[in-house]
């Protein structure tokens with residue numbers, strides 16, 4: 001058997017007619033930049049998430065940049081975040097000249113350990129970026145408590161992997177001052193290239209983000225802020241409009257796949273660490289990631305059996321060369337370091353059959 005990790009071609013075939021039609025509508029109108037499909041998607045995203053404002057943009061990375069620009073993050077500001085995430089979370093902080101300050105992760109959820117944040121807060125701390133890793137939101141309740149004690153602190157949720165997840169019944173896009181997501185093709189809700197979105201319930205922030213996305217422009221050729229070219233293409237919005245119609249079902253199917261994996265793998269749980277989902281949360285299951293001691297060997301053996309795996313992420317950010325100037329060293333964040341040595345993602349998509357799941361689990 002050969003297993004497809006994300007089944008992107010399968011998904012396209014499933015919705016081909018609708019997607020082709022949506023793309024052709026854009027081609028016929030040639031409204032490639034900020035066409036009506038963009039507004040349509042933003043309204044659809046608002047309805048889906050229950051947020052007051054959804055603003056599309058060019059990628060999940062640019063969504064983080066726009067979020068911090070909207071919050072006026074300046075050189076020398078400090079932003080607290082997790083070292084166990086995709087580079088974009090911390091890279092964008094550094095890109096704006098601010099300083100990423102890392103805090104170790106929780107051993108079960110792999111998200112930032114909120115109980116360790118307070119000791120890192122200084123006068124320069126402006127915001128916290130909490131990443132909803134593998135699809136599951138961080139402990140938002142604890143973050144909200146922290147915000148009561150430190151009301152000036154802003155909270156950004158990097159929801160690149162978690163569109164549609166919830167915490168205490170609210171979608172992840174509703175949490176924090178600004179929440180972001182990515183429509184990178186392999187994300188739970190992906191487009192056919194790059195795309196992303198920001199969510200906020202603040203009229204003021206939404207207005208500013210919309211300007212920042214188009215070169216800080218308040219009206220044509222009048223620039224209130226230093227902004228960027230950060231729009232999402234109309235064609236990509238048209239694709240997501242179609243996929244969003246089916247997304248509730250996709251999320252439910254991902255949940256079913258995760259449950260089946262966990263049921264089959266529970267018997268091996270002495271050798272494996274299975275994913276943990278907080279009872280207050282639901283995950284969008286961007287990844288189903290387990291921990292094994294002998295990862296290289298397991299990956300090689302699975303590959304021989306036609307089972308692809310991936311590692312998200314093999315090196316925590318505090319040990320990355322590009323952040324050596326921050327002065328962190330091995331041993332600073334022992335949990336992130338241990339998890340990055342052991343973590344391994346299994347094929348995950350809404351369309352994995354029972355047979356495929358059993359094949360993966362029995363070979364594992």
Ligand SMILES: Cc1ncc(COP(=O)(O)O)c(C=O)c1O
Nearest residue numbers: 059060061086088089160182184
């Ligand atoms: C946690 C996290 N943040 C940010 C990003 C960046 O998103 P994009 O690839 O759309 O720029 C990703 C995408 O891989 C991600 O996983």
